[in-house]
Amino acid sequence: MLAFLIKRSANAIFVMLSVSFIAFMIFRFVGDPVELMLNEQATQEQRDELRNRLGLDEPFIVQFGTFVSNAAQGDFGISFRNQQDVLGMIAERFPATFELVIVATLISLVAGIPMGVITAIRRQTWYAEAMQFTSIIGVSLPSFVVGIGLILIFSVWLGWMPAFGRGETVDIGWWSTGLLTHSGRMSIILPALSLSLFQITLVMRLVRAEMLEVLRSDFIKFARARGIPARAIHFRHALRNCLMPVVTMTAMQIGGLIAFALVTETVFQWPGMGLLFIQAVTFVDVPIMAAYLCIVALIFVLLNTLVDITYAMIDPRLRGAEK
Template identity: 50%
Template sequence: MILHFVERVLQTILVLLVISFVAFMLISTLGDPLGVLLPPDATIAERNALIARLNLDQPLLQRFWSFVMGILQGDFGLSYRTQQDVGAMIAERLPATVELAFVSLLITIVLAIPAGILCGVKPKTLVSRAIMLVSIAGITLPNFVIGILLIAVFSVHLGWFPSFGRGTVVELGNWTTGLLTVSGWQAIILPAFTLASFQMTFVIRMLRTQLMEVGHSEHIRFARARGLSETRVWFVYAIRNALLPTVTMLGLQLGNIIAFSVVTESVFAWPGLGSLFLQSVQSADIPVIAIYLIFVGAVYMLINLAVELSYPLIDPRLKRRSA
């Protein structure tokens, strides 16, 4: 088990180094930082100081090493568009994206898991058929269409929720949150549900498929032959076997929520990392784009690592196999 943990951590570090190198080459080969960051009347001393600040006077591999060490120390470089520290820009937008991802995942867990269990345990009921019919819309309709429909119904027609912005936020040290105010919760409901709609569809359909498959397995038949109740058969034996792929899906979907919230944040004018990335693409702000790619890669790898390491906790048989 320990060797497996060490192996997975080393693989994660290696992949993050590869992602960092790709981002570094993106910064090094695209754009002219001196032409963008220096004013037209800049002196030679200012030019040399910026060259030293950006490590442009070093060999390529040494610059990459300085780039990696700078990231580890919190130095993410300068934005071409605003000439601000990229780390400060990321830190300013991060709370909004994290809260949106958290609420979206919470909606997915609360709604999709019970719906998936119902559809798997009783697939022929009218409610299960209705859930599966509605879930088709979650697959076929793009996020921006769902977002626009929600705005039209709940913001324009009913006036229940705001159509843009984050609402009133509260500062907790260096962190800002809207989850402590009523307007913050009102503002996050529609974008969070828009993001969750696609994830809920996958979780419902996967959990339903897994439960229906497990329900016909030998050990479930044996449990029924022993005279166990249907509730105990499904909720003690069947669901445990269906949880592993579901947990994997939830972990990957959390990464998707953070990485691909660009469209949803744009529709709702949500001040998160997705909207920052979109602005950076429109203005060719290469350093911000590169750091965003590293951040997304790190999120995916760390979530994937956490999911894999949680498998033995869900199913102890895996712990014995890896021993």
């Protein structure tokens, strides 16, 4: 287990270094930051003085080293646009995105797994066929269409839920949550649903395919020969053998959802990181873009490690060290 952790950590550090290198390169590609920060009347002395103060006269490798060591301590500099601390801005937006993504993921698992099992074990019935057919629609509709459709039906026509924003939030330490207030909970339903619709169909189709595969295996036949009732066979013996790919996909999708909740956040004006990033892109706010890139990469790396640990929890064959 220790060797495993050391190996994983080395991997993670390598990935993070590569990503921060790319993030760092953004600064150099979008032009001279001194030109961006000073106005056109600045003298050469002022320019040199700023350049020296920002460390931009140092060699490339030293600058990169400074960037990495600052980033590792959570210092991504200040926003070009409103001169605020970048990490603070992201930290302020992160809870909104995170809650949205977690709720969407829970919805997709709670709905997707049973639907996948049902469509696999009740293959010939009309409702399984109907679910299969509907899932094609779910996969093919773009999420902004789904979002707008949900707003139209539930906010405009029925008036059940707010069309945009996050509702009231409660602060717990630095974390602001919308899940503890009624308006916050009502506000998260539509964006989470729109974000999860694609996931539900993905989970459902994955579980269905895996179930059909597993149900053909010998140990299922032997379990039936032992007299295990159908329900236990489906939900205990077969489903657990299907969970590996579901865990992988879900974790990867959480990363993906965090990174690409942009569209949903834009449609619902959800004050999350995605919206912040879109605004940063519009104003060429490089520090925010670089920090966003690094943080999303960090989330992916952490999730990957979590997936490997979960694997070992599900499958005893991967607990090599225990022997």
